[in-house]
Amino acid sequence: MRVRGYAPATPCWTVLTSSDTASSVDFYGGLFGWTTAPADDGTTTFLRHDLAVAGLAAAPGRPSAWLTYVSTEDIEATAVLVGDAGGTVLLPPAQAGTRGRSALFADATGAVFGAWQRGTFAGAQVANESNTICWSEIVTADVPAAVSFYGKVFGWTERSGSADAHQEYHEWVATNRVVGGMSLMGEHYPPxxxxxxxxxxxxxxxAATAARAAELGGRLMAGPVDAGVGLAAFLLDPTGAALLAFELIPELRDAMG
Structure with missing residues (x-):
């Protein structure tokens, strides 16, 4: 689905910070058919059908990870709210070329995320279709702390979500729109x-995606497992970055158009 813009307080962009960008380009190109193009802030953009789907930034010597960015109209004000809510400013607001302004934070439970204030670039131009990012969620052992933090910073409220009956799940709501999720980190996670x-x-x-990921040098950590609304496979790419591949049940896939 083509995306032309994002309301405030909405996950809008996802960036892979990679210890080996060449390996990441090969892996995601082979797995999802993504191509790449340079961005004017020195990063790389992953493309799907010539539309921006995610970002790629070099992080030599650091663990690779996927980072979610949330849209804001005033990134300096967001940084102040993060501190007031018990979070940490890891990288203060800075210019990202002509594309916009970004900052990196840790929330009150320690989860790292970013904020994005658009310039010429609003965020992912395609989402919620095959081989694109469809969802972002926080995984935390302290749900009340996360609810308090994101409520203060972005005005999000939470409600019980649809997932496996054996797992506690929540949805983030912003101005009557579901914008993301939250999963309780249970005993099945390593200490x-x-x-x-x-x-x-x-x-x-x-299942085919998980098998292909292994062929390309990734690892299947768990799954595919029934997540209630579809099948999920927990993957590590060759640089160690974690992601989840999700096959939505046909009824919901059809509803997405």
């Missing part, structure tokens, strides 16, 4: 796993 934002890519065949 010491930090709170984090998870990136989810919509696929046509979860």
């Amino acid at each position: 010491g796993t930090p709170a984090h934002w998870r990136t989810i890519v919509l696929v046509d065949d979860c």
